[in-house]
Amino acid sequence: MPLIHATEASRMSSSPGSEAQGEALLSIRDLNVDFSVEGRTITAVQGACMSVYPGKTCALVGESGSGKSVTALSVLRLLPARIARTSGEILFEGRDMLRLDEKSLREVRGGRVGMIFQEPMTSLNPLHPIGRQIAENVILHQPGADAQKRTLELLDLVGIPDAASRLSSFPHQLSGGQRQRVMIAMALANDPVLLIADEPTTALDVTIQAQVLDLLKDLQKRLNMAILLISHDLGVVRHMADEVHVMREGRIVESGTRDEIFQNPGHAYTKTLLTSTPSGRPGPLATDAPTLIEARGVRVWFPQGKTLLGRPISHIKAVTDAELSIRQGESLGVVGESGSGKTTLGLALLRLQSCQGEVDFDGQRISDLREGQIRAMRRNFQIVFQDPYGSLSPRMTVGQIVAEGLDAHRLAVGEERRERIAEILEAVDLDPEAMHRYPHEFSGGQRQRISIARALILRPKFVVLDEPTSALDRTVQFQIVELLRNLQDRFGLTYMFITHDLALVRALCHRIVIMKDGRIVEQGPTDTIFASPVQEYTRTLLAAALE
Template identity: 85%
Template sequence: MPLIPDTGASPTAASRTQDEALLTIRNLSVDFSVEDRTVTAVQDVSLSVYPGRTCALVGESGSGKSVTALSILRLLPPEVARSKGEILFEGRDLARLDEKSLREVRGGRIGMIFQEPMTSLNPVHAIGRQIAESVLLHQPGVDAKARTLELLELVGIPDAASRLNSFPHQLSGGQRQRVIIAMALANNPVLLIADEPTTALDVTIQAQVLDLLKDLQRRLGMAILLISHDLGVVRHMADEVHVMREGRIVESGPRDDIFKNPGHPYTKTLLASTPSGRPDPLPEDAPLLIEASGVQVWFPQGKTLFGRPKSFIKAVTDAELFIRQGESLGVVGESGSGKTTLGLALLRLQSCRGVIDFDGERLSGMREGLLRSLRRNFQIVFQDPYGSLSPRMTVGQIVAEGLDAHRLATGTEREERIAEILEAVDLDPAAMHRYPHEFSGGQRQRISIARALILRPKFVVLDEPTSALDRTVQFQIVELLRGLQTRFGLTYMFITHDLALVRALCHRIVIMKEGRIVEQGATDAIFASPVQEYTRTLLAAALE
């Protein structure tokens, strides 16, 4: 059953010509009240979005892209945000619309894909119920369950029928993002605001989702406002591009003009920034730091009358790998392939079967008391930067959690170490007195990296460490991680779908599919001559 019958554009879109803007923003400015000062996030932004076309907003984290998008549907907290300007949608100024009319527009005429999938989903409700709620609100006569199943299938959720009753925490990061996309498309919007819509998706699903959005756009005459730091996605999707920096649009134009003949120095810098180079060679006699065999993580599903599991989700099965001291290992695969679960199991943050040795110590079976004393030696940067940061703690308190837990620094020394690591990840040390909600997605990810690195651990698991970062900051983080590895002899496991990052940073690659390691080897060898067809498919999708 197709998502939308291919009967041409919707009546509203059909009556509106390609030359008549569906959405027009005029002189939008947004100020935030932060303690006793005012911060201007957006200044005099003007742009138009046309039916059947994609308008992209591009820029670094903190440039004002997401604030501009949230302002359209008045989703910024009114107690701290003040905006001025016009936001004209289908002839009405959304900035002055009453709440009842605005609710009809939200999720109905305008759909939105949010950047943070975990914080956009209710943790206490199954995903099927959450999607159906949106359908029932705007289309009360539709079979909500059938529509929900249809949407989940079309955004690539495997075995969608069995996932209707799953909760957000039971899905991978990429699967949660696909659920958000399904919710945004549930009511056939004429305008879709997509804030980093493919950030958490692997390369094969990213291609499928982008093709799906383009197909919907063609069939509905749907307009798309795309917010992204991924210039590959922008090149693939956009018709017009607006480049933002420090709250202002510094360059605008057709996609080909921006990519082929950028005029502004900042645009040129963005286009030139990409992870590059190769990791420093690993000494041949580098000792083993981690060795694992027979690692298995199965999640029981349902119970029989006798209390036994009816079935299992086989997240990881018989994984075997090793990592040498000073090495970077990339773990690559589609969403749901078991990458993150494997990383959590190696750190004993997820119960598992099998044998795991770390620096001569057997972690598997070790008592929690003994394990706690070793934890300063291995740290993790989680995939969802907002969900992993406490909203009630300042940045300084968050970054210093490890120092406090292991009693490594107090007083002036503690504050100096916090300031040092914040500077290392390109954040102002004064940020230690602020809270996570005051930062962009990319800035929050840098806070997460700082929290992991402040202990100078031997081993760091980085779960999609640059997925929320813009291109220039990706480059900075790559250089930062390289420098720290050389200086302190750090060992990394990169869990990622970004093959450019893997090529730039990793000595070896592990390829996972459906919970199993299907191929592993030296990075250059895998890229040059992959053995498995699945590996070839991943590389082809990433290198198109």
């Protein structure tokens, strides 16, 4: 079968071009990118061609590892020159970016072209407050501007609440969604004519996602800004894109207008992407299933500043008077906007965050236990973090990472230890030989499977899943949801599923808890919440979800 069907080739040649839309702002012609790694040549992009026009959005979609981000990074020559070899042409405003000198490149980067990076926690400087990092970009390209005023405008623009008080906050003091909004503010600081958005809404909840997408479309209209959108979220692509290019294994296998791609896809791979939406429902819950977790009056307040007598001036009220229960074998979805307290509540239930109130686990009051007492119980409850790459040590092999719990609790040594590692890797659909490799050698979906294996090797009763699929493309999300279902049936697991993706909640969770501003505002069976939500906020969340 040819890589590009005849119908797809005709689409590509007849895509809206210079005759219909005027001259392209960005033209990528026959782009090839190879990496030299340990004496081997790895081809990341092969013969990519596309154009982006003023005021239009061009989307590049595909699975993790398909070459989307490499293509985007090539535009601003952000690939490591030591190992990357790039050929072809990347024409921006008539100039070939691959042949610009460093001074001209610096003027373009962050000025004429803004970029939203995929992983805000690794892209933001952990040593500087966010206000300084945004202002730095303004000062660099607009020396005479009032940098602080512009910074406040940008933070308000992207929906950071109480922006003035956040100027001195460091990245680790913000939620994942808030960090992503800071990245968007930095990219928009100098009113770019081209915005490269690499997974710009990955860490955002549905309401903020809708706000950010509307913001980008409004800025696009006002500034006649072009957008090169890199995304695995087909809902976002359908909402934003004028043209769509589908990438697989470094090649563009299909191109066309948004309606052509979504309504009449020609390539089998495109059809697979469009049908890989998490579906189904969680398995039945036993009517006599006992309560495993029960929380009453859980409160987590963070003090801000101190008086002369050492008392807090104010508090950030992350969680206030939360009450919930989770039965054995149940999946509870926790949904809410970024910063609503979802992750903090999960950490409090696991005693990873100090809190007030009462928490019972399997009939025992764990909120009153000292650290030494709780340590022996930790094998019974585990967590899978949002960012698998950030939560896995790059200096440890997969086997060492997965076996951390075994080693900490001294549960297995020698051949038994190796067998248990191999068994759990097979359970999450990884080759047992992967135990000898390192995290950077795996895709995002595979790294998340490693994180799940690390959590499950101790055979816990309760697992908190903190946005476990937010950074994964749809096909891999579908696989992970199926994996979690199978693991729950196999090991009798109880899940607390923290997410902003309502499609995933519907597919995996028996009940839902809705959080807003640190409080639980509604909870109930999943089907009931979706069919007849009581609170206006819940209705807003459901309405904002992109279908």
